[in-house]
Amino acid sequence: QVQLAVSGGGVVQPGRSLRLSCAASAFTFSSYAMHWVRQAPGKGLEWVALISYDSSNKNYADSVKGRFTISRDNSKNTLYLQMNSLRAEDTAVYYCAKDRSTSYDAFDIWGQGTMVTVSS
Amino acid sequence: DIVMTQSPDSLAVSLGERATINCKSSQSVLYSSNKKNYLAWYQQKPGQPPKLLIYWASTRESGVPDRFSGSGSGTDFTLTISSLQAEDVAVYYCQQYFSPMCSFGQGTKLEIK
Numbered sequence: 001q002v003q004l005a006v007s008g009g010g011v012v013q014p015g016r017s018l019r020l021s022c023a024a025s026a027f028t029f030s031s032y033a034m035h036w037v038r039q040a041p042g043k044g045l046e047w048v049a050l051i052s053y054d055s056s057n058k059n060y061a062d063s064v065k066g067r068f069t070i071s072r073d074n075s076k077n078t079l080y081l082q083m084n085s086l087r088a089e090d091t092a093v094y095y096c097a098k099d100r101s102t103s104y105d106a107f108d109i110w111g112q113g114t115m116v117t118v119s120s
Numbered sequence: 121d122i123v124m125t126q127s128p129d130s131l132a133v134s135l136g137e138r139a140t141i142n143c144k145s146s147q148s149v150l151y152s153s154n155k156k157n158y159l160a161w162y163q164q165k166p167g168q169p170p171k172l173l174i175y176w177a178s179t180r181e182s183g184v185p186d187r188f189s190g191s192g193s194g195t196d197f198t199l200t201i202s203s204l205q206a207e208d209v210a211v212y213y214c215q216q217y218f219s220p221m222c223s224f225g226q227g228t229k230l231e232i233k
């Protein structure tokens with residue numbers, strides 16, 4: 001079945017880096033825009049970044065612009081989030097999500113999420 | 121940036137009764153060329169990722185019970201659960217995807233009275 005498997009979370013010190021991965025299966029990954037969304041403990045959903053199906057367009061939330069980089073490898077059906085200069089306020093569960101259609105759309109499939117804790 | 125504001129923040133409804141959650145966007149999410157409202161609703165239960173319920177403001181996702189319905193246009197939207205079931209206890213979020221930099225409401229926690 002259509003699935004997104006997120007990995008790469010963990011505990012990291014402030015100022016360090018971490019890379020998250022999101023492996024897609026059972027759909028044509030290369031046809032869909034993909035997103036990262038995060039949720040701080042006990043808080044709501046915050047959109048983080050978008051990448052178009054062909055990587056030609058990338059957008060970021062102001063809170064992560066200049067520190068985070070979204071990328072994808074369509075040959076590996078995998079989405080990435082490179083997180084640099086991490087701060088305590090980046091502590092959250094990070095989800096990847098798929099657009100419902102090949103145009104910008106709602107998010108119909110979500111990964112289970114991976115916890116990132118930024119702490120000294 | 122488009123700001124999404126939900127009301128109320130929390131809601132307690134008796135089983136079998138109607139639950140209504142409101143969502144207001146800071147600017148219209150109605151795209152004039154296709155007459156579609158770029159507004160979705162999600163349900164999130166503890167320890168789980170969000171689940172898509174409604175897209176285009178009023179289209180139910182496949183497999184979603186018909187007691188869930190969405191309405192509204194422009195800047196004002198509503199999610200209605202016609203007859204609350206125990207399994208509907210969750211946090212509900214609206215989302216605009218009119219802008220590529222989408223945004224979510226702060227969430228509404230729905231409980232049983």
